[in-house]
Amino acid sequence: MTFSPPRTLPRRSVVERSVRVPARREMRYRPRHDLDLMRTVGIHRRGGTDPTMLVAGGVIWRALRTPAGPAVLALRQNTDGVLVAAWGSGAAEALDTVPRLCGAEDRPEDFDPGVNPIIAEAHRRHPGLRIGASSGLTEVIVSAVLEQKVTAMQAYGAWRYLITRYGETVPSPAPRPLRVAPTWDQWRRIPSWAWHRAGVEPPQSRTIVLAASRGSSVLDAVQSAPDAGERERILTSLVGIGPWTSAEVRIRAFGDPDAVSVGDFHLAHHVGHALAGQRTDDAGMLRLLAPWKGQRQRVIRLIGAAGLGEPRRAPRLHPEDHRDR
Known part of the structure; x- marks a missing residue:
């Protein structure tokens, strides 16, 4: 297989001009199921300026940390599967994450609309929507905590600042340099002033630092948990992590088809609008989703894919910046 960026992307990136790009590894992933690559993998991007992930010209570029070292993945779908290339010391292990990222462990055939x-038609129209799983538990936990009780714009800005300042650049031919997130130990050592400059509130920074202080024991316990219930118990035992954050981690890191982010500012409104024609609260959302117990995250994802959520009612919020005060 040959992999090359589309002609609309530069042949040589800024990184390539300043740092020698290591040799790439390649594979062609042929899923045994329908796959909408962009919808399945795209949810892992934390905003349009995410330093760890980029979508350009039909290619998904994703930086990740593996036990063997950092790597950058490039994925492009065509009629014969997904063309994948990887660069970096962790390239081989990064390729191994692709099937799970693309939803190979997901079982939409178990779903009965x-x-x-409304849901039956959305399911019929989006057969390639899979619930994939990220291999980066550390960055999933950190990004989910950063997204607690703030707007997406604030959370993504904090993520961009911290990754740009403390992440590690991985040389690759991506259109712009991509960075991997810090390790648990590196997150623990970020100074208090940097959290403030990133716009992160003290409760969120404390949660991340406390979780990082427990190091790999937390990751090992969550990774080895036998089921979603035990993962939730372990995650919510950490100070500052509640049901919303636990659900977000289980959705992104483990592809949990049933997780519901109770406490989300917008989610209940979207579900209520789609299934009942009006806004509802968390309790009402759970009642509406009850017929699909075990597959509630899939229903939520279908509502989003089909554009059935509540239309935006007001201009986007622009929070006041207090960092220089």
């Missing part, structure tokens, strides 16, 4: 015509 029932008699609800």
Whole structure:
């Protein structure tokens, strides 16, 4: 297989001009199921300026940390599967993460949309929507904590600042340099002033630092948990991590098809609008999703893919910046 960026992308990136790009490894992933690559993998991007992930010209570029070292993946779908290339010391292990990232462990065939015509039609129209799993538990936990009780714009800005300042650049031919997130130990050692400059509130920074102080024991316990219930118990035992954060981690890191982010500012409104034609609260959302117990995250994802959520009612919020005060 040959992999090359589309002609719309530069042949030589800024990184390539200043640092020698290591040799790439390649593979062609042929899933045994329908796959919408962009919808399945795209949810892992934390905003349009995410330093760890980029979508350009039909290619998904993703930086990740593996036990063998950092790597950059490039994925492009065509009629014969997904073309994948990887660079960096962790390139070989990064390639191994691709099937799981693309939803190979997901089982949408277990999903019964029932008699609800809205969900049945969304399921029929989006057969390639899979619930994939990220291999980076550390960065998933950190990004989910950063997204607690703030707007997406604030959270993504904090993520961009911290990764740009403390992450590690991985040479690759990506259109712009990509960085991997810090290790647990590196997150623990970020100074208090840097969290403030990133716009992160003290409760969130404390949660990340406390979790990082427990190091690999937390990651090992969550990774080895036998089921979603035990993962939630371990995650919510950490100070500052509640049901919303636990659900976000289980969705992104483990591809949990049933996790529901209770406490989300917008989610209940979207579900209520799609399934009942009106806004609802968390309790109402759970009642509406009850017929799909075991597959509730899939229903939420289908609502989003089909554009059934509540339309935006007001201009986007622009929070006041207090960092220089």
